[in-house]
Amino acid sequence: LRASFSLIKDDHENPTGLITVLQDVTEQEAIEQERREFVANVSHELRTPLTTMRSYLEALADGAWQNEELAPRFIHVAQNETERMIRLVNDLLQLSRLDSKDFQLKKQMVNFTKFFDQIIDRFEIGKGDHFIFERAYSQRERFVMIDKDKITQVLDNIISNALKYSPEGGKIRFELVQKENNLYVRVTDDGVGIPKQDLAKVFDRFYRVDKARSRKMGGTGLGLAIAKEMVEIHGGQIWAESEEGKGTTITFTLPLEKEREEDFS
Numbered sequence: 143l144r145a146s147f148s149l150i151k152d153d154h155e156n157p158t159g160l161i162t163v164l165q166d167v168t169e170q171e172a173i174e175q176e177r178r179e180f181v182a183n184v185s186h187e188l189r190t191p192l193t194t195m196r197s198y199l200e201a202l203a204d205g206a207w208q209n210e211e212l213a214p215r216f217i218h219v220a221q222n223e224t225e226r227m228i229r230l231v232n233d234l235l236q237l238s239r240l241d242s243k244d245f246q247l248k249k250q251m252v253n254f255t256k257f258f259d260q261i262i263d264r265f266e267i268g269k270g271d272h273f274i275f276e277r278a279y280s281q282r283e284r285f286v287m288i289d290k291d292k293i294t295q296v297l298d299n300i301i302s303n304a305l306k307y308s309p310e311g312g313k314i315r316f317e318l319v320q321k322e323n324n325l326y327v328r329v330t331d332d333g334v335g336i337p338k339q340d341l342a343k344v345f346d347r348f349y350r351v352d353k354a355r356s357r358k359m360g361g362t363g364l365g366l367a368i369a370k371e372m373v374e375i376h377g378g379q380i381w382a383e384s385e386e387g388k389g390t391t392i393t394f395t396l397p398l399e400k401e402r403e404e405d406f407s
């Protein structure tokens with residue numbers, strides 16, 4: 143329901159009454175409203191890097207290109223902004239494919255323990271000198287039916303956030319827990335954390351706690367929104383727990399496959 147109020151006044155501007163109009167906002171309208179907001183957000187997100195690039199290119203054209211110290215720095219900024227725009231457009235394409243259901247899940251039986259290890263290995267090789275990686279799970283096999291590319295992206299987004307929002311030297315903890323028929327995949331960092339009131343919103347498209355910080359780290363504000371959709375199409379859930387200044391835990395679930403002998407006979 144949407145409510146609008148109009149005040150009725152007499153000739154002396156004294157209020158004498160109030161008209162209240164209650165309107166039923168249909169689901170269709172809500173979707174339309176969401177779509178408009180999304181387009182406005184996308185336009186804004188694209189304009190920011192473009193205007194930055196324009197001013198640096200203008201400065202170069204106006205003579206900075208001859209300055210040996212400034213020119214490489216300005217070109218570097220333009221390159222970074224281009225990279226971020228490419229990431230943004232790629233993320234948008236992902237989301238639009240997910241929205242239009244124009245995708246196929248290539249599900250296969252995967253031992254998640256081994257799969258998780260390989261993804262963590264990749265980050266550890268790249269960032270092992272700057273962070274401590276703690277694997278808090280046993281090497282037993284845990285089977286799930288997943289599209290490996292999609293869940294790789296979910297983990298990439300969650301782990302790169304843990305690194306982005308943590309101080310150098312921070313610890314990233316990885317856990318796997320089996321409860322009933324679900325596998326709980328958990329990534330914990332000891333970084334800046336997320337304020338309580340923002341915990342649910344960080345999965346919304348373009349929502350960021352600190353816009354400037356996210357931009358500086360090259361973020362698009364879409365990583366967790368994509369992760370959420372991908373987890374949900376696998377029949378799982380995702381959520382965040384956090385204490386400001388202490389750290390953040392992102393958990394998602396995946397339905398476990400029963401490894402019954404007869405399935406393989």
Ligand code: ADP
Nearest residue numbers: 303304307344350351356361362363364365366
């Ligand atoms: P971004 O590209 O901005 O990182 P995401 O969708 O991945 O976008 O995350 C949305 C927001 O959630 C981030 O801007 C950040 O404010 C917050 N966030 C996500 N992960 C973490 C984390 N591990 N620690 C602190 N804040 C986080």
